[in-house]
Amino acid sequence: MTDEPMVYLLDDEPEMLKALTRLLRAEGFQVQGFSSARAFLGHAHQQGPACLVLDVAMPYIDGLAVQERLHQINAELPIVFLTGHGDIPMSVRAMKAGAENFLTKPVNAAELLPAIRGALQRAADRHSEREELAALRKRLACLTPREREVLGHVIAGKMNKQIAADLGTGEQNIKVHRGRLMRKLGLRSVAELVRLAQRLGVPPAK
Amino acid sequence: MSWITILYLMMAALSATIAGIYLAAWLMQRGAWAYLMFVLLALSIAGLAGMELWMLRAQTPAEYATALRWFQVPVWFGFVAIVGLVTLRLRPRFLWLGWLAVGLRTVAVAATFLSGPNLNFTELTEIEHVMLLGAPVALAGEGVPNPWMLTGQAALLSMMLFILDGGVSAWRRGEGVRSLALAISIFVGVAVGTAQAVLVFWNFAHWPILVTPLFVFVAAAMGSELSIGLLRAARAERDAQAKDAALSVSEQRLSLAAEAADAGFWGLDAQSGAVWATAKTRELFALPAEGALSLGDFLERVHRHDQARVKQLIAAALRSNERYRTEFRVVDPGGRVRWLAGLGRSVGPTEAGPRTLMGVSVDMTARKAMLDALRRQRARLERVFREETLSELSVALAHELNQPLAMILTNAEAAQALLAQTPPNLTEVKEILADIASADRRAADVIRHLRSLLERGEPDREDLLLDDAIDRVIQLLGNDIDDQCVTLDLSLAADLPSVQADRILIEQVLLNLLNNACAAVAGNPAGDRRVSVATRAQADGVLVEVTDNGCGVSDPERIFETFYSTTPGGLGMGLAIVRSIVNSHGGRVWAESPASGGATLHLYLPLTAPHHDR
Numbered sequence: 001m002t003d004e005p006m007v008y009l010l011d012d013e014p015e016m017l018k019a020l021t022r023l024l025r026a027e028g029f030q031v032q033g034f035s036s037a038r039a040f041l042g043h044a045h046q047q048g049p050a051c052l053v054l055d056v057a058m059p060y061i062d063g064l065a066v067q068e069r070l071h072q073i074n075a076e077l078p079i080v081f082l083t084g085h086g087d088i089p090m091s092v093r094a095m096k097a098g099a100e101n102f103l104t105k106p107v108n109a110a111e112l113l114p115a116i117r118g119a120l121q122r123a124a125d126r127h128s129e130r131e132e133l134a135a136l137r138k139r140l141a142c143l144t145p146r147e148r149e150v151l152g153h154v155i156a157g158k159m160n161k162q163i164a165a166d167l168g169t170g171e172q173n174i175k176v177h178r179g180r181l182m183r184k185l186g187l188r189s190v191a192e193l194v195r196l197a198q199r200l201g202v203p204p205a206k
Numbered sequence: 207m208s209w210i211t212i213l214y215l216m217m218a219a220l221s222a223t224i225a226g227i228y229l230a231a232w233l234m235q236r237g238a239w240a241y242l243m244f245v246l247l248a249l250s251i252a253g254l255a256g257m258e259l260w261m262l263r264a265q266t267p268a269e270y271a272t273a274l275r276w277f278q279v280p281v282w283f284g285f286v287a288i289v290g291l292v293t294l295r296l297r298p299r300f301l302w303l304g305w306l307a308v309g310l311r312t313v314a315v316a317a318t319f320l321s322g323p324n325l326n327f328t329e330l331t332e333i334e335h336v337m338l339l340g341a342p343v344a345l346a347g348e349g350v351p352n353p354w355m356l357t358g359q360a361a362l363l364s365m366m367l368f369i370l371d372g373g374v375s376a377w378r379r380g381e382g383v384r385s386l387a388l389a390i391s392i393f394v395g396v397a398v399g400t401a402q403a404v405l406v407f408w409n410f411a412h413w414p415i416l417v418t419p420l421f422v423f424v425a426a427a428m429g430s431e432l433s434i435g436l437l438r439a440a441r442a443e444r445d446a447q448a449k450d451a452a453l454s455v456s457e458q459r460l461s462l463a464a465e466a467a468d469a470g471f472w473g474l475d476a477q478s479g480a481v482w483a484t485a486k487t488r489e490l491f492a493l494p495a496e497g498a499l500s501l502g503d504f505l506e507r508v509h510r511h512d513q514a515r516v517k518q519l520i521a522a523a524l525r526s527n528e529r530y531r532t533e534f535r536v537v538d539p540g541g542r543v544r545w546l547a548g549l550g551r552s553v554g555p556t557e558a559g560p561r562t563l564m565g566v567s568v569d570m571t572a573r574k575a576m577l578d579a580l581r582r583q584r585a586r587l588e589r590v591f592r593e594e595t596l597s598e599l600s601v602a603l604a605h606e607l608n609q610p611l612a613m614i615l616t617n618a619e620a621a622q623a624l625l626a627q628t629p630p631n632l633t634e635v636k637e638i639l640a641d642i643a644s645a646d647r648r649a650a651d652v653i654r655h656l657r658s659l660l661e662r663g664e665p666d667r668e669d670l671l672l673d674d675a676i677d678r679v680i681q682l683l684g685n686d687i688d689d690q691c692v693t694l695d696l697s698l699a700a701d702l703p704s705v706q707a708d709r710i711l712i713e714q715v716l717l718n719l720l721n722n723a724c725a726a727v728a729g730n731p732a733g734d735r736r737v738s739v740a741t742r743a744q745a746d747g748v749l750v751e752v753t754d755n756g757c758g759v760s761d762p763e764r765i766f767e768t769f770y771s772t773t774p775g776g777l778g779m780g781l782a783i784v785r786s787i788v789n790s791h792g793g794r795v796w797a798e799s800p801a802s803g804g805a806t807l808h809l810y811l812p813l814t815a816p817h818h819d820r
Contacts, residue, residue, distance in 0.1 A: 016613050023620035
């Protein structure tokens with residue numbers, strides 16, 4: 001699978017789906033079209049950045065329900081909604097639930113393309129962040145149990161002496177562990193360590 | 207008292223009584239101169255009886271002579287009476303005979319008083335007495351006959367001829383046996399009297415003079431004839447009273463019915479043009495409660511737009527025996543308009559003889575107003591319903607058209623992008639164009655379908671007077687026109703024929719045209735907003751023109767297109783609907799907008815629309 005950004009299209013009108021697919025392909029997007037929500041939800045999504053262009057007024061499962069399902073399965077796809085008749089309560093609901101944009105049909109390329117680009121940008125940002133965190137987690141996993149223990153105490157703001165007392169060992173010992181874990185994580189300051197722990201959700205020791 | 211006395215007194219009394227009865231009859235029936243003549247006859251008989259009794263009972267020749275002299279007076283009266291009665295009853299051809307008889311008799315009476323003691327004797331020396339009915343009665347004995355007596359007898363003779371002439375004339379006229387019998391009876395009576403006079407007074411016989419019974423006989427003959435007439439008159443009177451009573455009952459019934467129906471009755475005498483009318487009719491037409499009326503007075507009250515029609519109807523009704531029924535407006539002096547329903551038929555001979563047109567008029571204003579209100583309410587409901595439907599349809603339309611439109615737009619933009627590539631992907635552009643075309647066709651189908659939904663059915667046709675429709679629409683618009691300071695000028699043709707049309711739809715059309723005209727002049731200064739409505743009869747239809755001095759229209763044909771609107775916020779449906787309604791009536795609607803400004807919308811409706819095939 002490539003990391004090329006992918007645009008998923010979901011519209012129950014095959015003709016409309018075809019037209020949108022053509023337009024987006026001509027504009028150089030990687031496009032995959034679905035004419036039913038079930039087909040889309042059952043499809044294995046690629047790992048790279050992607051967004052969804054979604055027609056709200058679909059039969060059986062409407063656009064908003066699709067948005068909800070995607071939340072449930074934790075698939076963080078930015079969504080561009082298309083609607084036949086822009087009705088305000090619906091658009092408010094969609095935007096609150098994190099929609100990227102809400103456009104009224106018939107939609108101009110001049111509106112649609114920037115919206116899709118924006119959505120893909122967001123997807124790309126999220127993707128790279130996700131990859132960075134994955135690398136950090138991998139490094140965190142390299143720490144020995146003792147080093148993890150020391151890390152918890154460090155980010156709780158304790159001095160080496162205190163940590164030594166808490167863990168029932170010598171201050172010199174703590175210094176060595178601390179130096180090793182900083183090297184393993186590739187960090188230089190305690191501040192950097194605290195931010196990393198926050199991003200990865202490591203709790204400080206009590 | 208002797209029998210003779212009793213008999214004569216009875217005859218006198220009876221005659222007087224009969225005279226009284228006939229005098230009363232004559233007083234009640236002044237035209238019946240025969241009654242008066244009979245009174246004269248009866249009175250003369252009473253006089254005769256008195257004089258004759260005097261003669262019969264005379265003791266000396268001088269007394270007899272005096273009685274005989276006065277005897278001529280009642281004879282003269284009786285004579286005149288008999289001539290009069292014969293003249294009246296038998297109508298003889300030779301009236302001069304009657305005049306001759308009366309003239310001679312008058313001479314005789316004159317001679318009686320001028321020539322001697324009496325007409326009959328120049329000198330009476332002796333009277334005799336004979337026994338009659340057990341009593342002695344006097345009769346002339348020795349005397350010298352008076353030659354003047356001949357005049358009296360000549361009078362008798364001419365009267366007999368007169369009576370004969372009367373009898374013959376009556377017989378010739380075919381009046382039957384009764385007249386002839388009457389003539390013979392009178393003739394016999396007079397003839398016997400004459401014979402008696404000749405025999406006694408020329409000394410051929412010695413009899414007492416007994417003229418009275420003969421007169422009584424004549425009177426009886428005459429009286430029986432007259433009393434038949436009197437009885438008939440009484441019966442006729444009774445019948446007339448009964449008829450009057452019946453008539454008054456039927457009149458009362460009629461007036462009760464009229465009151466219940468709140469109807470006015472009237473009758474027109476075709477010859478004189480005079481009209482009698484009940485109080486209610488006068489009230490309905492706002493005419494004075496008293497005084498003579500003519501057809502003109504009534505027509506003057508009829509609304510000027512209905513006058514020609516009503517006149518025609520009356521003329522037609524007078525020519526035939528057909529019943530007519532119509533509705534028309536009357537305007538009272540205060541300008542208040544009321545609707546009357548009229549029903550009438552002429553009675554009398556069908557030929558050009560005198561005819562009477564009888565009719566009933568009923569006030570329809572309230573009923574008409576109620577019907578109008580109902581119709582208007584229905585029209586309003588229908589309009590609301592149509593608007594509601596229209597808004598629903600437009601939502602559906604927007605949705606239905608949105609899909610193909612969105613598709614066309616997206617495809618077109620995709621094609622643009624494809625053509626911008628190097629090299630351009632023409633194969634896909636071709637496919638895209640095919641898809642665009644099919645989407646376009648789909649959109650057209652949607653619109654066609656929608657139009658078929660909006661089509662209305664056959665109009666509900668009735669006889670429609672466009673004047674009325676215009677009146678009602680102006681009433682509906684009244685406040686709007688005033689509020690907008692629009693000056694409305696009407697010039698409606700007086701005798702516009704009615705058209706076969708759906709009243710509600712045509713009113714909708716007129717409402718639309720007037721509304722548009724008012725909207726068109728809204729931009730003018732307040733004093734210069736003019737709209738005029740004119741109607742004109744054409745050979746086979748009616749033309750209505752609504753003209754305004756507004757801004758005019760740039761394209762007089764486009765304004766009839768659906769969704770073409772010149773007013774902000776307008777749907778652009780009004781004139782499209784107008785044209786579809788007018789077309790369904792077989793009519794035409796078109797606009798003209800001269801370069802000088804303003805616009806005229808022409809609406810033409812045929813008198814009888816052919817049923818429209820869709």
